[in-house]
Amino acid sequence: MRKNFKVYILGSSAATPTSARHTTSQLLNYHNKYFMLDCSEGAQKQLRRMRLPMMKIDNIFISHLHGDHYLGLAGLLFSYHLLGRTKALNIYSPEGLQEIIELQFKVSAHEPAYPINFHVVKQGRQWVYEDKNITVETIPMMHKIPTYGYLFKEKQALRNMRKEAIDMYQIPVEQITNIKSGEDFKSPEGEIIANQKLTLDPLNPRSYAFCSDTGYTEDYIDQIKNVDLLYHEATFLHDKADIAKEKTHCTTIEAATIAKKAEAKKLMIGHYSARYDDMKLFDNEARSVFSETIIAIEGMCVDIGNNEK
Numbered sequence: 001m002r003k004n005f006k007v008y009i010l011g012s013s014a015a016t017p018t019s020a021r022h023t024t025s026q027l028l029n030y031h032n033k034y035f036m037l038d039c040s041e042g043a044q045k046q047l048r049r050m051r052l053p054m055m056k057i058d059n060i061f062i063s064h065l066h067g068d069h070y071l072g073l074a075g076l077l078f079s080y081h082l083l084g085r086t087k088a089l090n091i092y093s094p095e096g097l098q099e100i101i102e103l104q105f106k107v108s109a110h111e112p113a114y115p116i117n118f119h120v121v122k123q124g125r126q127w128v129y130e131d132k133n134i135t136v137e138t139i140p141m142m143h144k145i146p147t148y149g150y151l152f153k154e155k156q157a158l159r160n161m162r163k164e165a166i167d168m169y170q171i172p173v174e175q176i177t178n179i180k181s182g183e184d185f186k187s188p189e190g191e192i193i194a195n196q197k198l199t200l201d202p203l204n205p206r207s208y209a210f211c212s213d214t215g216y217t218e219d220y221i222d223q224i225k226n227v228d229l230l231y232h233e234a235t236f237l238h239d240k241a242d243i244a245k246e247k248t249h250c251t252t253i254e255a256a257t258i259a260k261k262a263e264a265k266k267l268m269i270g271h272y273s274a275r276y277d278d279m280k281l282f283d284n285e286a287r288s289v290f291s292e293t294i295i296a297i298e299g300m301c302v303d304i305g306n307n308e309k
């Protein structure tokens with residue numbers, strides 16, 4: 001069975017919360033690990049409301065330091081302290097966050113009970129995280145202050161052994177990893193058995209791109225090419241394209257155009273301006289360009305790449 005790879009929507013609003021929506025925050029689950037993407041006001045409460053394992057988050061990725069993307073972070077970090085967290089926490093963000101957080105702990109005369117490792121994301125495209133299953137790299141966005149999206153990529157798995165081939169060719173256990181890596185097998189009699197007879201193709205690696213906030217640019221299309229799920233901000237409907245441009249945000253049509261040009265398998269839009277109530281309008285407009293669009297709604301969970309074999 002495939003490992004879990006899913007994203008939970010904690011907040012979907014831009015700039016200010018509304019009575020129905022929190023500002024941007026997501027929780028990504030890969031297998032037994034949890035990664036937070038932006039941590040807005042109310043995100044902690046959303047984690048609790050959605051019964052997500054808050055204490056299992058070990059890595060938090062902040063796109064930029066506009067308040068609607070990180071103002072929930074201090075609250076979460078203080079809660080970790082009060083709840084007796086001892087495990088280290090890694091936070092990735094553009095420069096400035098460490099001073100902000102350290103000042104808040106300092107003035108409250110608290111020393112966090114757990115190590116916080118701040119990782120400053122710098123200009124350009126950077127690999128910021130890797131474990132045995134996935135990698136995370138930054139996606140430079142075009143916004144008023146330094147801003148980064150994050151691209152989560154599953155590593156290519158080894159080939160799958162055909163169970164019957166092990167018995168048929170009497171393959172010793174110590175040879176299995178080499179064969180799964182693509183090597184042929186040489187039997188004790190000297191016969192070469194081609195790898196295709198021994199293995200099956202592995203599943204395609206899956207990927208998730210988180211792109212918020214940004215004006216319309218095609219600069220990162222190559223980087224996110226063929227992504228399984230593209231989350232892209234769509235702050236405005238397209239009749240507000242001028243305002244979107246001025247504020248370095250995107251419209252539905254622009255987000256859908258990026259998805260189309262990047263040949264994404266699926267697009268999820270979010271970061272809706274607080275002026276809108278009817279998200280169906282966003283859905284309809286984006287779908288007019290890219291039919292595989294879904295809209296981010298708080299409380300929902302999306303499987304990443306579940307259409308793939």
Ligand SMILES: [Zn+2]
Nearest residue numbers: 064066143213
């Ligand atoms: Zn912003």
